[in-house]
Amino acid sequence: LAKTTQPISMDSYEGQEVNITCSHNNIATNDYITWYQQFPSQGPRFIIQGYKTKVTNEVASLFIPADRKSSTLSLPRVSLSDTAVYYCLVAGAGNNRKLIWGLGTSLAVNP
Amino acid sequence: GAVVSQHPSWVICKSGTSVKIECRSLDFQATTMFWYRQFPKQSLMLMATSNEGSKATYEQGVEKDKFLINHASLTLSTLTVTSAHPEDSSFYICSARSDTQYFGPGTRLTVL
Numbered sequence: 001l002a003k004t005t006q007p008i009s010m011d012s013y014e015g016q017e018v019n020i021t022c023s024h025n026n027i028a029t030n031d032y033i034t035w036y037q038q039f040p041s042q043g044p045r046f047i048i049q050g051y052k053t054k055v056t057n058e059v060a061s062l063f064i065p066a067d068r069k070s071s072t073l074s075l076p077r078v079s080l081s082d083t084a085v086y087y088c089l090v091a092g093a094g095n096n097r098k099l100i101w102g103l104g105t106s107l108a109v110n111p
Numbered sequence: 112g113a114v115v116s117q118h119p120s121w122v123i124c125k126s127g128t129s130v131k132i133e134c135r136s137l138d139f140q141a142t143t144m145f146w147y148r149q150f151p152k153q154s155l156m157l158m159a160t161s162n163e164g165s166k167a168t169y170e171q172g173v174e175k176d177k178f179l180i181n182h183a184s185l186t187l188s189t190l191t192v193t194s195a196h197p198e199d200s201s202f203y204i205c206s207a208r209s210d211t212q213y214f215g216p217g218t219r220l221t222v223l
Contacts, residue, residue, distance in 0.1 A: 034212075041219065043115075043206075044204075046211055097208075098160065103153075103154050104154060
C-alpha cells in the first residue's frame with residue numbers, strides 16, 4: 001500500500017485558489033489517487049479521483065504528472081466552508097481495497 | 112454519489128454494556144464494507160473489513176472478540192462494541208464501495 005505525504009496544514013483566504021500537493025513515490029501501476037474532505041465529527045466526503053493527467057469536476061481539479069509520484073488537488077475560489085481536513089489516498093481499484101489514511105492537510109480559510 | 116447511512120449518530124452508554132452500530136448502503140449493494148475508528152485530531156484508523164456472508168478481517172491490534180462485525184446482507188453491516196470501556200469512546204465510521212468508497216456520517220460513542 002503506497003504511503004502518502006501531505007503538508008500538515010495550510011492557510012488561505014476567501015476567493016483564493018488553493019493547491020494541496022500529495023507525494024506518493026511508491027504508487028503502484030494499478031493504484032488510483034483519491035481525495036477526500038472531512039469536517040469535524042463527520043464522515044469523509046469524496047472529492048475527486050484520478051489515475052493520470054488531469055481530472056476536473058464541479059468542485060475541484062486533480063493534476064497528476066506523468067510519473068504519478070505526486071498529485072495536486074486544486075480548489076478554485078475557496079470559501080469559509082471549505083475549511084476542513086483534506087486526505088490524499090492511493091489504492092487499487094478492487095472492491096475490497098483497503099484505504100490507509102495519513103494525517104491529511106488541515107486547510108483553514110480565513111475571511 | 113452513493114449514500115451510506117449509520118445508526119445511531121451518537122450513543123452514550125455505561126461501562127460494561129454493549130453497543131451496536133449499523134451501517135447501511137442505501138442505493139447500492141456492497142459485498143465489502145469497512146469499519147474505522149477516529150480519535151480527536153487524528154486520522155482514520157481501519158479496524159476491520161466486513162465481508163458479506165463470511166467472517167470479517169481484522170487489522171492487527173484490533174480485538175475481534177471485542178468488536179463483533181456481522182455483514183448479514185448486501186446492504187447492512189453491524190459493529191458491536193462488547194463490554195465497552197471509556198477508552199472505547201471514539202468516532203466510528205463505516206464505508207462501502209460503489210464506484211468509489213463512500214463513507215457514512217459516523218457514530219460518536221461515549222462510554223461513561
